[in-house]
Amino acid sequence: MSLLGLVSLVGAGPGSPDYLTLKGLRRLQEADVVFHDALVTDAVLAFAEDAEYIDVGKRGHRESTAQNVIEAAMITASRQGLRVVRLKGGDPFVFGRGGEEALALAAAGIPFEVVPGVSAAIAAPALGGIPVTHRGVAPGVLVVNGSLLDDFERVIAGIAPGSITVVVMMGLRNRGAIAAALAESGWADQTPAAIVLGASTDGEWTWRGPLADLEHADIGDREQPGTIVVGAVAALRLESPRKLEVMGVAHVGA
């Protein structure tokens, strides 16, 4: 039984190791080399004790490794018989380009597997106290990429305003244009909205307000990845009574 030469496309979850899966953990522990995105946290990477780390990520507009270079490097590592993990923030198939990488590996005859992860599309709102679906409030959720405005506008154009939850990934920089496009499509100014930054990490921080204020939401100089939620569920605030956080573990006081 051997993993030699196998490429595992692993979802790292939203940030904290708490949300890594058991299979993701095993693959990291066994890895010889880990190709990771910029958004993967050091705390998750640390499980790959015996591996070489290669940062191939991009963050915002900074320079990143070209997709074909990443794919070629994974293919080379596999052919050397190494156990390869391709570690992506969240889930590999939610705007993670995992599909493209899987196709490239298949075309090169490289064995691979997909290890789904906890997507920030669902977990970031949840950790901010917002359920993406809620009976009687949101019968569905649309997850859309906010970095490509043409796509965004096309996707949301037909949706009945307020009928479902809209979760926008990678949309922080474009939040003004996103809010404008929703308003243009008939979404009310007062539709509840939220931004969850750094979900599951020490820097977790949530902004809430009406859609009309989304453009000017003050997120300071926070550079964590952010998830935007628009829809009635964003007005829910599922907060535990009497909860204290001590060293990351919920502590229930007297």
Added chain:
Amino acid sequence: MSLLGLVSLVGAGPGSPDYLTLKGLRRLQEADVVFHDALVTDAVLAFAEDAEYIDVGKRGHRESTAQNVIEAAMITASRQGLRVVRLKGGDPFVFGRGGEEALALAAAGIPFEVVPGVSAAIAAPALGGIPVTHRGVAPGVLVVNGSLLDDFERVIAGIAPGSITVVVMMGLRNRGAIAAALAESGWADQTPAAIVLGASTDGEWTWRGPLADLEHADIGDREQPGTIVVGAVAALRLESPRKLEVMGVAHVGA
């Protein structure tokens, strides 16, 4: 530091313990009592070695425990100082009624936390070789409940046919009506579709075909939970070359 009285709303993932999170594992190991849905697998439950299990789930049209009874039982257990896990298939906030339970707990002054899980909405297609988003093919994904047809029809009515991936949860029994509603909204007969059953379990099984054939897709007498995927991505088939599965671990042969 104590978890006494804390209610943890934990997502169990799609079925296999492989996709349980590290925090979910810890909570199960520490639990005194686990209230679980019918869809949670024995393999995941087995981590709660010291706990009493209470099955409160429903499956299809069989009898289930009323929501208010579940909530009252969790509140009672919490007040007895027990460490309570509410274990749900997938993620608690994707059609899991986790939001309702969190609100009920908060109203009763019961401390709780949400532990997001790997949602079958994303993981089931992924394990069936289908990425729910794919650059140039699907710039977004809509996740919708197929058990409530009125909601389903209302949600998909405005969406430009074929513009995004539609993932339908709990829609197997209604797949004829679901296909009809999509056709009525202008989705082409030949739009790729898929059904993934029992994702991540030994009974994992995938049907693929055009939307026109969805109604009569022969799923035999399979009773596993199923996820329907409609959209261009369902034509993708991300399959590893030379992959052998030996005891659940990918074995790469010569």
